[in-house]
Amino acid sequence: MNPAPVITVDGPSGVGKGTVCQWLATQLGWPLLDSGALYRLTALAALRRNLQLEDEVGVAQVAAGLDVVFAPGDTGELQVILDGEEVSSAIRSETAGNAASRVAALPMVRAALLQRQRNFRQPPGLIADGRDMGTVVFPDAELKLFLTADAGERAQRRYKQLIEKGLNASLESLVKEIAERDERDVQRTAAPLKAAEDAEVLDTTRLNIAEVCQWALTLARKRQLVR
Numbered sequence: 001m002n003p004a005p006v007i008t009v010d011g012p013s014g015v016g017k018g019t020v021c022q023w024l025a026t027q028l029g030w031p032l033l034d035s036g037a038l039y040r041l042t043a044l045a046a047l048r049r050n051l052q053l054e055d056e057v058g059v060a061q062v063a064a065g066l067d068v069v070f071a072p073g074d075t076g077e078l079q080v081i082l083d084g085e086e087v088s089s090a091i092r093s094e095t096a097g098n099a100a101s102r103v104a105a106l107p108m109v110r111a112a113l114l115q116r117q118r119n120f121r122q123p124p125g126l127i128a129d130g131r132d133m134g135t136v137v138f139p140d141a142e143l144k145l146f147l148t149a150d151a152g153e154r155a156q157r158r159y160k161q162l163i164e165k166g167l168n169a170s171l172e173s174l175v176k177e178i179a180e181r182d183e184r185d186v187q188r189t190a191a192p193l194k195a196a197e198d199a200e201v202l203d204t205t206r207l208n209i210a211e212v213c214q215w216a217l218t219l220a221r222k223r224q225l226v227r
């Protein structure tokens with residue numbers, strides 16, 4: 001039996017994958033796998049158990065045993081429940097993001113999360129958001145998208161988001177953080193961030209989000225994944 005179709009969307013932090021994936025998921029009526037959330041959840045759970053983030057065996061055990069539920073909340077937004085506790089905001093913090101990027105470099109942690117991610121592939125189809133969706137998790141995906149943008153532009157976008165939310169932000173430190181995270185995601189030996197050979201690559205530096213969404217939808221139509 002053919003597995004359900006998957007569209008993978010990979011790329012670096014702050015490139016707009018989340019927005020494009022949510023939009024595609026709504027257009028196609030397919031669920032969304034936010035694989036970054038699994039790495040963030042693993043990091044948060046490990047920190048809460050007072051584990052060292054370098055403790056590969058310990059953190060991989062945490063990843064394998066994650067008690068997590070993704071449930072629609074009252075407003076329709078997906079809530080993330082870890083060990084019975086709502087952690088949707090906690091996993092979005094910079095602390096969780098940085099810790100996630102450290103545990104994501106550990107091969108045993110990646111292996112522990114692999115099957116959990118593949119289990120999301122169910123009819124009618126899946127939109128998979130991450131770094132290695134097209135290269136490692138779903139190498140046989142029907143459509144692979146890879147988004148890029150200059151680090152400076154990604155820092156600007158993140159800065160705008162934070163200011164709009166009324167939060168304090170420094171553009172200078174965002175540029176530094178994004179560059180550091182890119183370096184870690186690209187340089188790691190386990191599933192480094194890179195486009196699959198058969199991925200459609202788009203540089204979004206000078207595009208707005210609507211243009212990127214249209215590009216993705218056009219490709220999905222060409223592959224007859226959507227009418």
Ligand code: DC
Nearest residue numbers: 035036037039100101104130131132
């Ligand atoms: O997309 P995000 O910012 O929520 O991801 C958090 C971290 O997890 C990021 O540093 C990269 C890592 N990650 C990964 O290594 N592989 C994935 N498929 C998704 C995220």
